[in-house]
Amino acid sequence: xxxxxxxxxxxxxxxxxxxxxxxxxxxxxxxxxxxxxxxxxxxxxxxxxxxxxxxxxxxxxxxxxxxxxxxxxxxxxxxxxxxxxxxxxxxxxxxxxxxxxxxxxxxxxxxxxxxxxxxxxxxxxxxxxxxxxxxxxxxxxxxxxxxxxxxxxxxxxxxxxxxxxxxxxxxxxxxxxxxxxxxxxxxxxxxxxxxxxxxxxxxxxxxxxxxxxxxxxxxxxxxxxxxxxxxxxxxxxxxxxxxxxxxxxxxxxxxxxxxxxxxxxxxxxxxxxxxxxxxxxxxxxxxxxxxxxxxxxxxxxxxxxxxxxxxxxxxxxxxxxxxxxxxxxxxxxxxxxxxxxxxxxxxxxxxxxxx
Amino acid sequence: xxxxxxxxxxxxxxxxxxxxxxxxxxxxxxxxxxxxxxxxxxxxxxxxxxxxxxxxxxxxxxxxxxxxxxxxxxxxxxxxxxxxxxxxxxxxxxxxxxxxxxxxxxxxxxxxxxxxxxxxxxxxxxxxxxxxxxxxxxxxxxxxxxxxxxxxxxxxxxxxxxxxxxxxxxxxxxxxxxxxxxxxxxxxxxxxxxxxxxxxxxxxxxxxxxxxxxxxxxxxxxxxxxxxxxxxxxxxxxxxxxxxxxxxxxxxxxxxxxxxxxxxxxxxxxxxxxxxxxxxxxxxxxxxxxxxxxxxxxxxxxxxxxxxxxxxxxxxxxxxxxxxxxxxxxxxxxxxxxxxxxxxxxxxxxxxxxx
Numbered sequence: 001x002x003x004x005x006x007x008x009x010x011x012x013x014x015x016x017x018x019x020x021x022x023x024x025x026x027x028x029x030x031x032x033x034x035x036x037x038x039x040x041x042x043x044x045x046x047x048x049x050x051x052x053x054x055x056x057x058x059x060x061x062x063x064x065x066x067x068x069x070x071x072x073x074x075x076x077x078x079x080x081x082x083x084x085x086x087x088x089x090x091x092x093x094x095x096x097x098x099x100x101x102x103x104x105x106x107x108x109x110x111x112x113x114x115x116x117x118x119x120x121x122x123x124x125x126x127x128x129x130x131x132x133x134x135x136x137x138x139x140x141x142x143x144x145x146x147x148x149x150x151x152x153x154x155x156x157x158x159x160x161x162x163x164x165x166x167x168x169x170x171x172x173x174x175x176x177x178x179x180x181x182x183x184x185x186x187x188x189x190x191x192x193x194x195x196x197x198x199x200x201x202x203x204x205x206x207x208x209x210x211x212x213x214x215x216x217x218x219x220x221x222x223x224x225x226x227x228x229x230x231x232x233x234x235x236x237x238x239x240x241x242x243x244x245x246x247x248x249x250x251x252x253x254x255x256x257x258x259x260x261x262x263x264x265x266x267x268x269x270x271x272x273x274x275x276x277x278x279x280x281x282x283x284x285x286x287x288x289x290x291x292x293x294x295x296x297x298x299x300x301x302x303x304x305x306x307x308x309x310x311x312x313x314x315x316x317x318x319x320x321x322x323x324x325x326x327x328x329x330x331x332x333x334x335x336x337x338x339x340x341x342x343x344x345x346x347x348x349x350x351x352x353x354x355x
Numbered sequence: 356x357x358x359x360x361x362x363x364x365x366x367x368x369x370x371x372x373x374x375x376x377x378x379x380x381x382x383x384x385x386x387x388x389x390x391x392x393x394x395x396x397x398x399x400x401x402x403x404x405x406x407x408x409x410x411x412x413x414x415x416x417x418x419x420x421x422x423x424x425x426x427x428x429x430x431x432x433x434x435x436x437x438x439x440x441x442x443x444x445x446x447x448x449x450x451x452x453x454x455x456x457x458x459x460x461x462x463x464x465x466x467x468x469x470x471x472x473x474x475x476x477x478x479x480x481x482x483x484x485x486x487x488x489x490x491x492x493x494x495x496x497x498x499x500x501x502x503x504x505x506x507x508x509x510x511x512x513x514x515x516x517x518x519x520x521x522x523x524x525x526x527x528x529x530x531x532x533x534x535x536x537x538x539x540x541x542x543x544x545x546x547x548x549x550x551x552x553x554x555x556x557x558x559x560x561x562x563x564x565x566x567x568x569x570x571x572x573x574x575x576x577x578x579x580x581x582x583x584x585x586x587x588x589x590x591x592x593x594x595x596x597x598x599x600x601x602x603x604x605x606x607x608x609x610x611x612x613x614x615x616x617x618x619x620x621x622x623x624x625x626x627x628x629x630x631x632x633x634x635x636x637x638x639x640x641x642x643x644x645x646x647x648x649x650x651x652x653x654x655x656x657x658x659x660x661x662x663x664x665x666x667x668x669x670x671x672x673x674x675x676x677x678x679x680x681x682x683x684x685x686x687x688x689x690x691x692x693x694x695x696x697x698x699x700x701x702x703x704x705x706x707x708x709x710x
Contacts, residue, residue: 002369004379004526009364013565013605014357024359171359176564209531209590210368213598217572235564243568250368 005249008136008147010171015235018175021137022054025092028133034091035059037082039105041066041097041139049096049139049178060085066100068268072119072155075107082112089113093134095169098190099143099152099271102136106151106167109134118162119155127164135171139178141237142190142272144197144245146172152271159265159323174242176234188226188302189272191237192293194244195222196275199289200254201247204333208250215247226296252333255285255343259351262324266316267308277304281354285334309355321348360604363491363502365526370590373530376492377409380447383488389446390414392437394460396421396452396494404451404494404533415440421455423623427474427510430462437467444468448489450524453545454498454507454626457491461506461522464489473517474510482519490526494533496592497545497627499552499600501527507626514620514678529597531589543581543657544627546592547648549599550577551630554644555609556602559688563605570602581651607688610640610698614706617679621671622663632659636709640689664710676703 012020025036035058042063044050055061060082064074082090089112095105109131111118121127136146145151149168150161161167179187198219201211221240225233259281260274269277276293283290297304309317325331325348331339367375380391390413397418399405410416415437419429437445444467450460464486466473476482491501500506504523505516516522534542553574556566576595580588614637615629624632631648638645652659664672680686680703686694 002367002372002375004375005366005368007362007364007366009362011360011362011565011604012357013360014563017357020357020359174565208369209587209594210366210529213572213576213591213594216575217568220571221568232564236568239564239568249366 003250006149006165006168008169008172011174012172013174013238015175015177017173018052018137018178021094021173024135024171024173025054025094028092029056030091033058035086036092036094037062037090037108039064039093039095039101039108041101044096044139058086060090064097064101064104066097066104069264069270070100070104070107070151070153072117072122072153075104075111075118075153078104078108079111082108089132091133093132094137095134096137096139098138098140099145099193102138102143102145103151103153105134105136106131106169107153107162110151110162110164110166118153121162122153122155122158122160124163127162127166129166131166133170135173136169137173137175137178138238138241140182140186140190141179141234141241142192142194142244144194144241144248146174147242147245148248154265158326159261174238176232176238179234179237184300185302186272188297188300189270189276191222191225191240192276192279192296193272194218194241195226195293195296196256196279196289197244197253198222198247199286200256200334201251203286203289204251204254205336206251206333211247211249211251214243214249215251218243218247223292227299252329254330254334256282258324258327258330259348261327262320262352263308263355265323266312266320269308273305277308277355278351280304281351309352317349317352320352321345324348358605361504361520361523363524363527366529367527368529368593370530370532372528373407373492373533376449376528379490379526379528380409380449383447384411385446388413390441391447391449392417392445392463394419394448394450394452394456394463396456399451399494408451415445419452419456419459421452421459424619424625425455425459425462425506425508427472427477427508430459430466430473430508433459433463434466437463444487446488448487449492450489451492451494453493453495454500454548457493457498457500458506458508460489460491461486461500461524462508462517465506465517465519465521473508476517477508477510477513477515479518482517482521484521486521488525490528491524492528492530492533493593493596495537495541495545496534496589496596497547497549497599499549499596499603501529502597502600503603509620513681514616529593531587531593534589534592539655540657541627543655544625544631546577546580546595547631547634547651548627549573549596550581550648550651551611551634551644552599552608553577553602554641555611555689556606558641558644559606559609560691561606561688566602566604566606569598569604570606573598573602578647582654607684609685609689611637613679613682613685614703616682617675617707618663618710620678621667621675624663628660632663632710633706635659636706664707672704672707675707676700679703
């Protein structure tokens with residue numbers, strides 16, 4: 001049985017295409033009192049991007065803070081805030097920012113039409129009702145959040161996505177000009193999320209030719225961006241991110257993503273940098289990938305934080321291992337059906353101790 | 356202004372995935388008297404594929420003949436035939452075969468909900484009403500018909516597609532096992548349609564990074580299929596075709612496709628072989644591509660027909676040139692805005708005379 005893979009059905013790609021956002025949304029405003037909610041990473045508040053938003057009368061600008069990765073409680077709070085502004089549902093949610101802002105937009109659009117708390121839906125295919133129409137406008141590239149069928153949330157018990165076909169955006173707008181001005185460290189860590197996706201997908205046991213074609217091209221683009229010089233590197237990174245996300249369709253991420261989830265859950269480490277910290281310890285599993293990753297770090301003078309787990313007690317380390325080892329499909333993709341024999345709890349704990 | 360590019364929203368890819376077709380269709384049969392129409396290339400009548408079709412009570416098996424490329428009059432006739440079998444619309448059209456069978460399925464699904472003749476809609480965005488749900492199951496790879504927003508038809512006055520977002524399939528099922536058994540010449544010519552797509556897209560003036568990423572990977576896969584030996588070459592060719600089609604999104608085909616349309620219109624030459632015959636004369640425009648194409652022909656011992664136009668009168672040649680030169684976007688992609696100065700009528704006629 002193969003998955004009937006659902007894809008974001010509408011894409012605009014191009015420099016300056018952000019100027020078309022208003023036109024795209026217009027066709028989704030069926031009545032004069034239709035409203036949209038712009039979920040905007042609050043680093044852009046007071047900046048040019050905020051001024052350029054095509055807000056119309058009744059629209060809500062909803063700045064979101066992503067200093068911490070999105071929590072289910074934060075989603076519940078934002079949904080309540082939107083409900084409090086109007087008795088009727090908005091006609092669209094537009095997420096502008098990096099992976100966290102896009103994930104918040106996805107989760108909010110789902111929770112406006114599904115009862116209860118976002119925490120109730122962490123898992124696979126638990127969502128029952130279609131989401132409000134939602135659009136992604138990434139300002140960072142690499143996470144693949146613009147194309148994935150998940151929104152990764154930290155809940156009271158676990159860090160786990162709301163995975164469903166309804167999670168998928170209805171529209172993405174990829175304007176490489178929006179990547180200008182991102183701080184170098186963030187640009188690097190977010191791009192490495194994509195690079196690591198690709199390595200994990202291509203080295204995984206789940207791989208087929210669909211995922212291989214996307215993964216190989218994404219890897220090629222990452223190499224062009226991080227090991228070469230190209231004037232259109234932002235265009236390339238946006239495509240690398242999109243292809244990296246598509247590669248996961250019939251594949252999975254692997255050991256690094258699983259470990260990074262444990263790190264994030266206990267320490268709140270952001271996903272991109274968490275992946276880098278974990279990947280740097282995985283030379284045994286991905287030797288070529290880790291060597292190339294280190295060459296990319298050296299080229300861009302990136303210095304990873306060290307000894308994050310030195311002061312953690314045993315219980316915290318055990319929690320990390322529990323979160324990481326709970327992600328069975330990732331480990332199975334990495335090592336096959338017998339993964340539990342290969343990645344024992346002791347080995348996972350040892351890897352965390354080195355981070 | 357960038358196109359808001361619409362993509363086939365559902366894909367199943369995998370060996371043996373054809374067995375899931377019945378399940379996919381089941382969710383699109385809302386009532387017990389729902390029916391589906393299976394548009395099947397008639398080479399499969401009496402063959403295993405026909406036996407494996409998941410027909411249910413009331414479904415119509417519609418074998419189609421593609422000895423000639425699809426004509427608008429043939430579409431009108433098939434639509435009348437479907438209407439005559441039942442007063443209600445079918446709930447789905449499934450196209451099984453190569454580019455022609457898939458194009459027929461697309462055109463029929465459009466013309467069941469849009470009044471008049473298929474010839475009325477040859478052009479860009481003339482379709483007013485959404486099509487009946489339609490599914491592609493390719494048994495040949497290379498045309499990109501499974502992913503394109505056109506259905507190419509020969510009308511009383513021109514060979515030109517019905518280009519619209521509604522033309523796009525709602526679902527594609529890519530089962531590489533269905534490519535087994537295709538005659539070698541057909542496998543080669545259809546695959547070259549993709550290879551030539553890629554060259555024209557990558558060498559074109561319209562190219563952006565979205566189309567480049569897809570085009571480069573498609574070209575890479577074509578090289579693996581036609582210049583190397585791989586056990587999973589059918590998987591690779593299916594992905595090459597899909598990526599080649601996606602590459603056209605923000606790009607266009609070029610000189611070869613334009614000329615091949617002229618050839619087809621006058622001589623009825625099938626698209627794949629027509630592209631090969633035209634491409635072989637285009638060393639001045641695509642030097643590297645034509646050299647590599649000839650290496651592929653040599654490796655697979657393909658011998659192109661020659662002197663197709665030798666016995667044509669001037670009027671027939673003029674018609675060819677008129678059809679080819681009428682495709683302005685293709686020439687503009689190839690040579691830029693001043694293409695008329697580069698590709699004069701005399702030059703086009705000369706190229707046709709050499710074919």
